[in-house]
Structures are given as C-alpha cells and as structure tokens.
Amino acid sequence: MPIPPAIPTPRPRCSRERPPRRAAVNALLPPVIRVLERGWLSSNNILFLEGEQASLVDSGYVAHADLTVALLRQALEGRRLTRLVNTHSHSDHIGGNAALARAFGCRIAVPAGIAPAVANWDEHALLLTPSGQHAEAFVHDEEIAAGDVLELGGLAWRAVAVPGHDNHALAFHNAARRILISGDALWRDGFGVIFPELVGEDGFAPTRRTLETLARLPVDVVIPGHGAPFADVAEALQRAFQRLDAFERDGARLGRHALKVLFTFMLLERRRLPRADLCRYLEGTSLCRAINARTLHRPVDALADWLVHDLERAGVLEARGDEVVALGV
Ligand SMILES: [Zn+2]
Known part of the structure; x- marks a missing residue:
C-alpha cells in the first residue's frame, strides 16, 4: 500500500542530480x-x-x-x-x-x-x-x-x-x-x-x-x-x-505514518466521508486500533482531528462542512 504523493516524504540530502525523465x-x-x-x-x-x-x-x-x-x-x-x-x-x-x-x-x-x-x-x-x-x-x-x-x-x-x-x-x-x-x-x-x-x-x-x-x-x-x-x-x-x-x-513516527496511509487509502476509495464517521473508522478498524494502542496512545477524537488537519495541510483532503473529501486520485 503506497503513501500518496501529497504526503510529504523526506527529501534526499543531495538533490543536485536530477533523476532521468x-x-x-x-x-x-x-x-x-x-x-x-x-x-x-x-x-x-x-x-x-x-x-x-x-x-x-x-x-x-x-x-x-x-x-x-x-x-x-x-x-x-x-x-x-x-x-x-x-x-x-x-x-x-x-x-x-x-x-x-x-x-x-x-x-x-x-x-x-x-x-x-x-x-x-x-x-x-x-x-x-x-x-x-x-x-x-x-x-x-x-x-x-x-x-x-x-x-x-x-x-x-x-x-x-x-x-x-x-x-x-x-x-x-x-x-x-x-x-x-x-x-x-x-x-x-x-x-x-x-x-x-x-x-x-x-x-x-x-x-x-x-x-x-x-x-x-x-x-x-x-x-x-x-x-x-x-x-x-x-x-x-x-x-x-x-x-x-x-x-x-521513533516508533510513534511509524504509527503516525501508517495511520495516514491507511486513512488516505480508505478515503481515496470512498472519496468522501462524514466527519462524524472518522472516529468510527478509527475505532472500527482493528489495525488502526492496534497502531494507536502500540505507538500513539491518543484519544480517538484527538487522533481524528490530527489526521484531518495533517492531511488537509498535505493537500490529500479538504474538510468541507461536515465532510472530508479526497483530493487525490
Ligand atoms: Zn503492500
């Protein structure tokens, strides 16, 4: 499962050499x-x-x-x-x-x-x-x-x-x-x-x-x-x-990364999600629960807010009224 391109990834230290077209x-x-x-x-x-x-x-x-x-x-x-x-x-x-x-x-x-x-x-x-x-x-x-x-x-x-x-x-x-x-x-x-x-x-x-x-x-x-x-x-x-x-x-870094990838994958499939369903998704998906329990230890509503904020900033989604909407393909 990939990380969508809009999620920032670490840049190479040396970017002098451009990759071939x-x-x-x-x-x-x-x-x-x-x-x-x-x-x-x-x-x-x-x-x-x-x-x-x-x-x-x-x-x-x-x-x-x-x-x-x-x-x-x-x-x-x-x-x-x-x-x-x-x-x-x-x-x-x-x-x-x-x-x-x-x-x-x-x-x-x-x-x-x-x-x-x-x-x-x-x-x-x-x-x-x-x-x-x-x-x-x-x-x-x-x-x-x-x-x-x-x-x-x-x-x-x-x-x-x-x-x-x-x-x-x-x-x-x-x-x-x-x-x-x-x-x-x-x-x-x-x-x-x-x-x-x-x-x-x-x-x-x-x-x-x-x-x-x-x-x-x-x-x-x-x-x-x-x-x-x-x-x-x-x-x-x-x-x-x-x-x-x-x-x-930093194990929490892996946890945050994994949650962003899983959530983005789900949102790219569904295209839009009522904001209220976000916590249900995080609680109802056993891998998300396990990741939170093992690496992040955060209340699920705080996790949902962080995901929306972070992925909106990265250009993956947009919060529109009561919904979050996927921007990528
Ligand atoms: Zn894979």
Whole structure:
C-alpha cells in the first residue's frame, strides 16, 4: 500500500542530480516489458510480452478491477494473458486477481508464504479485515519460493525474499539486464508501511535485511509497485535506509505514518466521508486500533482531528462542512 504523493516524504540530502525523465527510464527497459503505472489505490501492473502470449505482475485494487481489465485488454493487443504473478498479498496488488482470471483465463502464481492464506481465503492473514480493505477471493495455481527462477517476457527472474513491509513478499531480479521488480519493498521514496512491526511482529530487522540484500544486487533500473520506474537506485536505497533509521528511533513516527496511509487509502476509495464517521473508522478498524494502542496512545477524537488537519495541510483532503473529501486520485 503506497503513501500518496501529497504526503510529504523526506527529501534526499543531495538533490543536485536530477533523476532521468520517465521516458528515458522506460527506454532502459527491454521492449518486452510494459509498465502500466497506476494511481495510488492500485499497484502498477507490469506486463511481459511473450510472442502471442503475455504474463503480468500484480493486478491492482478490487475497486479498479474493471479498469485494470480494460487497460490490459488494450495493452495485450490480442495476445493471451496466460500467467499472473503477485509480489505480495496486499489488497492493492491482488485485488484484481479474480477479475483477470475470469477475463483472460490466466493462471495465478503467489509467493509460497501467502499460499495457505489465499487457499483458505483468510482475510485476517491477508490484512484485509484488519485494514478495512477488500479483495475478491481467487484460486491460485502455483506457488513461488525465494530462489525460484521464473521466465517472464523471455527473461529469467530470480525470486528474492523481501520481508519487512510484508514478511512473505518477493521481489524479482533479472541479473542479465540488471532490473529489479521491487513490489513495495523499495520505492523511489521509501517503501511500504512496516506492518509487522505494528502488530507485534518483527518488522524493522527484516526491512533492514531486505534493503541490505537489495543493495548487493546488480540493479540499474527498479520497477516499483507504485510510481514510475527509476534508475537512481543508490539514492533510493540511501533514502530508504534513512527512513528506516528514523522509524527505528521513533516508533510513534511509524504509527503516525501508517495511520495516514491507511486513512488516505480508505478515503481515496470512498472519496468522501462524514466527519462524524472518522472516529468510527478509527475505532472500527482493528489495525488502526492496534497502531494507536502500540505507538500513539491518543484519544480517538484527538487522533481524528490530527489526521484531518495533517492531511488537509498535505493537500490529500479538504474538510468541507461536515465532510472530508479526497483530493487525490
Ligand atoms: Zn503492500
């Protein structure tokens, strides 16, 4: 799950070097890879062209499933989508799985660590119920373990364990072309919320191990789960380490960040919310309750006021009369 761009993120210390323009970065990718960059509710969809066939990594959020099917139909240009691979189990990456399987008859491959939760459709383990998010149940056909090598777009991709944001998540690395598909383990500005740390599991140490693992890989271009592909990989890793350091120093900072991300995701889906429902959301969403109990310890009405004030200042929402209204997409 991403942090919307309107929420300020730490700036790199050295901003002298401008990142390559998006077109230039996409030019670094082989023509068999098409990145469908999405808004903030849905993860990117990464399409691999394989002659008359194609494969895809990640399927977006369920509320956008029809749009995802339409975008893919266009991008496929008559090819058959035969395989869908997920980086991890979060709603914005698996939400379109069922719709894509229905529309294209593709097989679905999931990280081995989430396979039991998918098979039993355990909405708690998939972080759906606790976060108040949704996905349509689907059946997986294959499991991928760390170290497995997949062929996508005629290229070999090694699955790399990237625990932290999700302790069962996988990234995919092509050493020959020096490309990393990072999911939510590394973005240009940070990484996905370290949820395990907020529910009493170890999240900081796995995140650090993951960043160290990624730093050792030969990578020239990263295709992240959210945002455009980027080539300033060393700078992104530096920012990610700095962000992790800051969270480790101050657990409340991680809690505030997580609540802003969860609340923004909900508001972007619903578009508007009566102000009176804000406390109900915070009290009724078990992950929000756990975050407050573990890191913030604030009365829920104070938390609601802070969220509205902070996100309004960041340009994510606007308080209009008795409602808060999403401004982003
Ligand atoms: Zn995620």
